[in-house]
Amino acid sequence: MAQKPKLLHSHIIASSRLFTVESMDLEFSNGEQRTYERLVPGGAGAVMMVAINAHQEVMLIKEYGAGIEDYTVTLPKGAVDLGESLSEAANRELKEEIGFGAREITHLKQMSLSPSYMKSGIDVMVALDLYPEQLEGDEPEPLEVLTWPLADIESLVCRTDFTEGRAIAALFMARDWYLKQAI
Structure with a gap:
């Protein structure tokens, strides 16, 4: 084999x-x-960010998911534009979706989405040292921005409107990475 x-x-x-x-x-x-x-896949890839603010809260968005025909709570994410680095794409998407940029962005892992049916994946990034900055995004309506304590992501995962598998995996990876940084 x-x-x-x-x-x-x-x-x-x-x-x-x-x-x-x-x-x-x-x-x-x-x-x-x-x-x-x-x-x-088309384009230059995609990024998903676990943005952690100064209060050790994860910044989340609530947006409409056409695939599930409902609103969903998830992490900010988006496509990498041609010529952009992963960090540049992550920072731009953060500004577009949650109204914050990040002075520190760390790549955690590239994940496949469905290896049996998709060639594409997503790069998971942790964003720290956030500062307010808004860019106009491409969403059809304003996104709702929520925060959730990093120390209590188990409760977040139990919410019925937080179901995206890649976001769940990214949260746990980021929490473990973040806790190791504090040691």
């Missing part, structure tokens, strides 16, 4: 403004052949 499957053929089977679907014909080391489909 250590040998990766051989790519026999791939081609784009569908695309929209947001998504491109690729079909991949693969041959596995035991000779089995399968066709897989996956979403192919």
Whole structure:
């Protein structure tokens, strides 16, 4: 199982403004052949930020999620523009979504989103030493900004409107990283 499957053929089977679907014909080391489909990323990547203010609270947003057809509480996140570094993208998105920039941004981890169906991932960043600065974003309506004590993220995860798996993982990683910094 250590040998990766051989790519026999791939081609784009569908695309929209947001998504491109690729079909991949693969041959596995035991000779089995399968066709897989996956979403192919566009752009230069994406970032998700765990912004921690001076009161050791996480800055959150409440926004409409078309996929779940409801409002959801989550972490600020967004696309990396061409030519931007991850830190620059994180800082810009923070200013657009929560009205704060960060003087200190640390990369924690690149995470895959759904490795069976998506090639793209997201880079998780921790943002500290926040300062007020607002940039106009691309959201269709103003985002609600909330704060939550970093020490009580277990209660946040129990909320029925906080369900995004990557945000949950990012919070726990950031909390552990933050506590190690305090030692």
